[in-house]
Amino acid sequence: MGVEEWQVLAVISMYIAAKTVVRTVYGNRKCFEVNVDMHQGSALSPLLFVIVIEAISREFRVALPWELLYADDLVVITETEDDLIKRLTHTHNRFTALLER
Numbered sequence: 001m002g003v004e005e006w007q008v009l010a011v012i013s014m015y016i017a018a019k020t021v022v023r024t025v026y027g028n029r030k031c032f033e034v035n036v037d038m039h040q041g042s043a044l045s046p047l048l049f050v051i052v053i054e055a056i057s058r059e060f061r062v063a064l065p066w067e068l069l070y071a072d073d074l075v076v077i078t079e080t081e082d083d084l085i086k087r088l089t090h091t092h093n094r095f096t097a098l099l100e101r
Contacts, residue, residue, distance in 0.1 A: 007051055 022029040057074065076091075078084040 011048060011051075 018034045019031050020034050021031045053074075076084065076087055078087055
């Protein structure tokens with residue numbers, strides 16, 4: 001999909017032996033290891049989202065300024081509504097084919 005190996009290894013290294021602590025009004029509880037694949041609320045989550053969206057969107061880009069990717073938004077600009085429908089249909093079909101691999 002276009003995600004480079006160093007990016008995958010960097011993410012994996014951030015999740016190896018990850019630990020957290022529960023904070024309450026009475027103080028911090030004892031630190032414990034987190035044994036899940038994706039930590040909810042992790043600061044890494046937005047980065048992972050951007051890496052995946054960037055890799056996926058490479059497949060569908062034509063040229064700037066016709067596609068603008070900002071945060072979690074993708075803007076597709078065309079001359080006509082028919083062109084927009086064709087582009088989005090093509091993107092949907094390519095994305096579906098990628099997921100079925």
